[in-house]
Amino acid sequence: MSQRRIRVMVAKPGLDGHDRGARVIARAFRDAGFEVVYTGLHQTPEEIVEAAIQEDVDMIGLSSLAGAHRFLFPRVMELLKERGVEDIVVCGGGIIPDDDIPKLKAMGVKEIFTPGTPLHKIVEWVKENVKPREA
């Protein structure tokens, strides 16, 4: 049975336009040999979950830098559950205060990467925590 490559989606939920980090991460994932889908900006949680299902991704990386993660990340988790695709691994990154991290993890976000995290650490984390589904 052949194994496919890890397929990840980098997503920008909400109205926040800060996409430098998301685009840098998307490139790093591509350079690491993952298949990468980037949603572009201004996506609603509904749009992200729908796209993740359509694109059959193994992981969603959510990026937020304008403080709306407290509403948007849990909403994405809720929708994944509703749609029965909780097996998609979710991680997040951006400007996320330390105090919010345990709350987000309790809702099922597997990891949060804050500013200053080297790209290779994120890539390694994905390799360890995300298993591509069988082709």
Next chain:
Amino acid sequence: MAKVFNDSVFKDIDEAKRKWEAKLERIFQEAPERLKRFITVSDREINRIYTPLDVKELDYNRDLGFPGEYPYTRGVQPSMYRGRLWTMRMFAGLGTAKDTNRRFHLLVNAGQTGLSVAFDMPTLMGYDSDSPRSRGEIGRCGVAIDTVKDMEELFEGLPVDRLTTSMTINPPASVIWAMYIAAAENRGIPRKLLGGTIQNDMLKEFIAQKTFMLPPIPSVKLIIDTVEFGTKQVPKWNTISISGYHIREAGSTAVQELAFTLADGIAYTQAAIERGLDVDDFAPRFSFFFNSHIDFFEEIAKFRAARRMWAKIMRERFKAKNPRSWWLRFHTQTAGCSLTAQQPYNNIVRTTLEALAAVLGGTQSLHTNSLDEVLALPTEEAATIALRTQQIIAEESGVANTIDPLGGSYFVEALTNKMEEEAFEIIQKIDDMGGMLAAIEKHYPQQEIADSAYKYQLQLDSGERTLVGVNKYVMEEEIPVEILEIDEELERIQIEKLWRIKEERDQGKVKECLEKVGEACFKDENVMEHLIEAVKNYCTLQELCDVYRSVYGTYRDPGIF
């Protein structure tokens, strides 16, 4: 002609330099240079030393001149900071209009000399607080403004006829400006007395900051409406702040920031001329906004090059005759992207260096970032330290005692020349593509910036570049800083307020006003006067933006990486 160096000196200097280099070679054979490449934050290699040989052709009057004189390399006003200090303008906005008004009063009492409004994401994108798209975002990264009522509360008790106000607003700039004018007129202050700035620069939104609403062409149409209206009705207002700040934050180099910003300026000038306006009527009200990043000399050279380049562009390319049209007046903000979440107190030092570069570069106004801005909106204490940083530079350090103190430095002049040359090459490339709008359609600036951002990150990760506290001098245990919390109740309060206004207003009037704005859009007429009437009748931000959206359609991010 006023050549600084006589050709006869170069031979002697060259000889002496060769001797010095030979000596250096011997030294470096024993112990090599500290680094393989000595680079700026923009990956520019810097030489060991600069001498007259690097600025052989320097002509004092032609290349530098005196402050207030063409080509303005040394400053736009003749007196610069000997006459008046730069405006200390702290960017602020949080929660409701009342919350932000409180912060404004605090900053004015602490000695700030201009106001600057940060709006929340829904306002920036043209949504009201009761839109489903606004959930979780209201008042989070700025102030929520839905109606003229919010605008009135925002400036309550502040002397807007004396203090100038800058508003960082782009897609809905025309609507927000209409609210500002209406709020002032409701207070009895005539529009001709109002001084300030709306950012109103959509091209850099498509390139970098990414708050967009309408496609590029109608976006530019609305900008030119404000330019035309301002020229005739609000003569002290800067109708546009052509911004490199966000281009740099998105990861560009210093030269890319310079080139893309001036290329945007060229596009707006072109569009206003095509509208039938005289360049000397509107160009004096164009203002600029740059980033001051951590690389000290490169930033100073960038500011100096920007002034000289814009002067040449306006005089030579657009044949402007009014010297005021040649002036590049600019606001500066220290680089948010240079701050680190790790050991956040170090950010005070970074901001100080960046603010100093802006001052030595001759900025007209300045925002200094707070130490905690990489974590959340600034607390009162952090914002006060940031303002104090400017006051110490202004009133203790002595750097404002003389104008352009680095003028004549071999290094700074050589760097200024080099950056100008490279930026003009990029502008030429954009011209060859058919101008900035065409370049944006080809994703040229977007892709260039993404490349630079990625390269920078790889250099950080490899350790070629040092970031103190992040990839060097790391501490396991960090001192936590206090973080500003935005009250969760705020969403409900803001939405209820909006609903009350919507209920109490004259619905017939609202309908009529919205139709008039739509008609003006359809007929390609100037929308400004209709907008002012509409907001006075409590049409909301989103209602007016929805008119725009329905007439012009919306723009979607192409999602390039």
